[in-house]
Amino acid sequence: MSRQSISLTRPNDEWLKEQVESEEYASKSEVINDLIRRARETEQIRKKLIAAEESGPADQTPDQIRAGIKARLKNAAEI
Structure with a gap:
């Protein structure tokens, strides 16, 4: 560790x-x-949000997005 x-x-x-x-x-x-550490986490979140905004609109409907999230959560819970 540096001083x-x-x-x-x-x-x-x-x-x-x-x-x-x-x-x-x-x-x-x-x-x-x-x-x-908190500042670095905030910076990482900000970068992800900017990247998401710049990627444009989603090509899925809100219902499709919700279904995908529910499926991922279900799979994660089964692991």
């Missing part, structure tokens, strides 16, 4: 301390890593 040195504004530092003091996290590093 980094960062500068924080007073309000951000206080917020980090509060997170650790509330025992939600064990350290400031844990908080920062969680924030970065």
Whole structure:
């Protein structure tokens, strides 16, 4: 794991301390890593949504889409 040195504004530092003091996290590093992880997940979701929008309209009806989703969920539950 790499070590980094960062500068924080007073309000951000206080917020980090509060997170650790509330025992939600064990350290400031844990908080920062969680924030970065969430930001990366959000970025991945955003990219998928943009790709979906750019792909154009679906060639299936809403009923066909629902039926496909139900079939996939049923198959996943059987595994």
